[in-house]
Amino acid sequence: MVKIRLKRIGAKKAPHYRIVAVDGRTRRDGKPIEEVGYYNPRSKELKLDREAVDRWMKNGAQPSDTVAGLIRKAAAAADTAAAPAAGTAGAAAAKGASRQS
Secondary structure (H helix, E strand, O other): OOOEEEEEEEEOOOEEEEEEEEOOOOOOOOOOEEEEEEOOOOOOEEEOOOHHHHHHOOOHHHHHHHHHHHHHHHHHHHHHHHOOOOOOOOHHHHHHHHHHO
């Protein structure tokens, strides 16, 4: 079974992780099938290739609990970035455009 999980990289006491699609029987830092992102827990930096993750999940890959949480966090960040926040110029312009319709 293919799993989407974290592969640890980085120095001792300075963890960085790659988010990888890997056969579930391989060791934690074994050779991945595909790298789909990375995560730095110290700076909370997260980069995720959503298309690759969706493709793997459609093919039956199971994310680990931690990766599932990171996927939800990335989706929430993408949703808030796509919608303008209330009280900003973008929101006012969008509201004004809908009134004219």
